[in-house]
Amino acid sequence: MLEVQALSKAYGKKQILKNLSFSVKPGEVIGLVGENGAGKSTLLQILATLSNPTAGTVMLNGESYQVNLKKTRRQIGFVPQDIALWDEFTVKENMIFFEKLSWKHKNGDELRKLCYDMKLSKWNESVKKLSGGMKRKLNIAVTLIHEPNLLLLDEPTAGVDLKSRKEIGAYLSNLAKSRGKMILYTSHDMDEIMQLCDRIYCIGEDPFYYDVLQKYGERPVQL
Numbered sequence: 001m002l003e004v005q006a007l008s009k010a011y012g013k014k015q016i017l018k019n020l021s022f023s024v025k026p027g028e029v030i031g032l033v034g035e036n037g038a039g040k041s042t043l044l045q046i047l048a049t050l051s052n053p054t055a056g057t058v059m060l061n062g063e064s065y066q067v068n069l070k071k072t073r074r075q076i077g078f079v080p081q082d083i084a085l086w087d088e089f090t091v092k093e094n095m096i097f098f099e100k101l102s103w104k105h106k107n108g109d110e111l112r113k114l115c116y117d118m119k120l121s122k123w124n125e126s127v128k129k130l131s132g133g134m135k136r137k138l139n140i141a142v143t144l145i146h147e148p149n150l151l152l153l154d155e156p157t158a159g160v161d162l163k164s165r166k167e168i169g170a171y172l173s174n175l176a177k178s179r180g181k182m183i184l185y186t187s188h189d190m191d192e193i194m195q196l197c198d199r200i201y202c203i204g205e206d207p208f209y210y211d212v213l214q215k216y217g218e219r220p221v222q223l
C-alpha cells in the first residue's frame with residue numbers, strides 16, 4: 001500500500017502541491033488529472049524518490065521513504081514523460097542493457113516475454129526505427145524488469161495511436177488486477193482515464209477537470 005500524508009512541495013516561493021493526503025491499494029489503478037502545470041509530474045517525481053517534498057511523508061508497504069530510501073526504491077518503477085532509451089540499440093539490446101542495471105536478473109526469454117506481452121514484437125529492430133507507440137511500450141517494458149510493486153507513469157500514452165493505447169491500457173490493467181501492482185498514471189485523455197482507472201485524483205485548484213469528470217458521471221477525488 002502507498003500512503004501519502006500531508007505532502008507539500010514548493011519551488012522557491014512557488015507552492016505547487018499543498019497538503020495532499022491519499023492512499024493506493026495493491027491492484028488499484030489511479031488516474032492523476034489536472035491542468036498543465038498543476039503538479040502531476042512533480043507528484044510522480046516525489047513518489048519516484050527523484051525529488052524531495054517540502055513537507056509530508058510517504059510510506060510504501062510500511063517502509064518510509066525518509067527512513068529506508070534504498071528499500072523503497074527497489075519497489076518502484078518510474079516511466080518518465082520523455083522517452084529514455086538508446087536510439088542506436090535494438091529492442092533486445094535496450095532490454096539487455098537495462099537488465100544489467102536492474103536489481104533483478106532476467107534471462108533473454110523473460111525479457112522477450114515482457115515485450116511480447118505488450119504486443120511489442122520487433123525484438124531485433126533498432127529503436128530509432130520504431131514508431132512512437134512502440135517506443136512508449138519499450139519505455140514501459142524496461143521499467144518492469146525489476147518487478148516493481150508501484151508503477152508510476154507520466155503520460156505513457158501521449159502521442160500513441162488508439163490501438164497501441166488500448167494495448168498499453170489492457171496490459172497495465174492486467175498488471176494491477178492479476179499481479180496486484182499499484183499504478184498511478186497521468187493522462188489528458190479523459191476517455192482513457194475513465195476506462196482504465198479505479199479512482200481519479202484531480203490536482204490543482206482549477207475546478208475544470210472535476211466538473212468535466214462529474215459530467216461523465218465520475219466522482220473524482222480533489223487533492
Ligand SMILES: Nc1ncnc2c1ncn2[C@@H]1O[C@H](COP(=O)(O)OP(=O)(O)OP(=O)(O)O)[C@@H](O)[C@H]1O
Pocket residue numbers: 011016034035036037038039040041042043
Ligand atoms: N525544477 C523545477 N524548478 C522550478 N519550478 C518547477 C520545477 N519543476 C516544475 N516546476 C514548476 O512546477 C509546476 C508544476 O509542474 P509539473 O510539471 O509538475 O506540472 P504538470 O501538472 O505535470 O504539467 P503538464 O500537464 O504540463 O505535464 C509548473 O509551474 C512548473 O513550472
